[in-house]
Amino acid sequence: MVDTPAAVNLGQLLLQAFRWFDEGLVAGLRTAGWPQLTRAHSLVFANLGPRGSRISDLARRAGVSRQAVHQVVHELVEMGLVELHDDERNRSAKVVVPTPAGRRSIAVALRLFVELEAELASRIGPVQVAQLRRAIERDWGPPVTR
């Protein structure tokens, strides 16, 4: 351990913070009886409207490709947690709808989101969490590309 400390950069810190939530989520889902659910599935859970959503909409919300969402949605279909229904208003589209079991797991996931945030508040203080949330909820605009 003979080494100089190092400058911390925000990106690194954000990644570690994300992993803190990720591990808590996956652990919570596992102990709640859904050992095969991962963070990627929560990308659907967190954004799925109560009446279902389209794959493209989920992709836009989560900021990933249509194909990535397609992948995890079909894993959820395999698990029997969501179903794909035809959209009456647009026959080229489908709607991702949770099954009863899916609704139960979604409820668990949403509760875990809240509990993890509360646990964090008890560790670093509610003010810090509120400020973190406020800063991160702002519109950061597109990534710098030049």
Add this chain to the structure above:
Amino acid sequence: MVDTPAAVNLGQLLLQAFRWFDEGLVAGLRTAGWPQLTRAHSLVFANLGPRGSRISDLARRAGVSRQAVHQVVHELVEMGLVELHDDERNRSAKVVVPTPAGRRSIAVALRLFVELEAELASRIGPVQVAQLRRAIERDWGPPVTR
């Protein structure tokens, strides 16, 4: 776009924030002449002491496995940006030392960290960035596992 909005959860937001930095970093490195450098390499760059560091130390700082660091270090060796020297005080250890070219790319990366944070401050305000940093730099403790 017929869809109800959705509750945002902190984990998701943190991931998106991380990606904002990640994309900015990779884009900046590319336009600065290092198109093959990615975020994983910055894990080394951000933590490498001026006199070099050991792989195990880098792993501990970044919070990833020794093997993961081993991987990216050897990619950097291939690119000629770092070298592995024997540690005189411990013959089972090696020291990761930047080459002159490596020092140049590290300088660029460190500068990009600062510039990205400044750009963010100009977009969401310096106070928000300071509060974000303060909250995220605290010790969050181990992830919740129960």
Add this chain to the structure above:
DNA sequence: CCAATGTCAGCATAACTGACATCA
């Protein structure tokens, strides 16, 4: 004998791009 270090091999996950058929 035990712990730390580096290394090799294999694997899992989560995203990506490209290409394509269908439909509005």
Add this chain to the structure above:
DNA sequence: CTGATGTCAGTTGTGCTGACATTG
């Protein structure tokens, strides 16, 4: 014709675990 949607296929990036030899 254009654009959006879903899908199939292939690939990449990033990290993990397990196993092992070497060193302290």
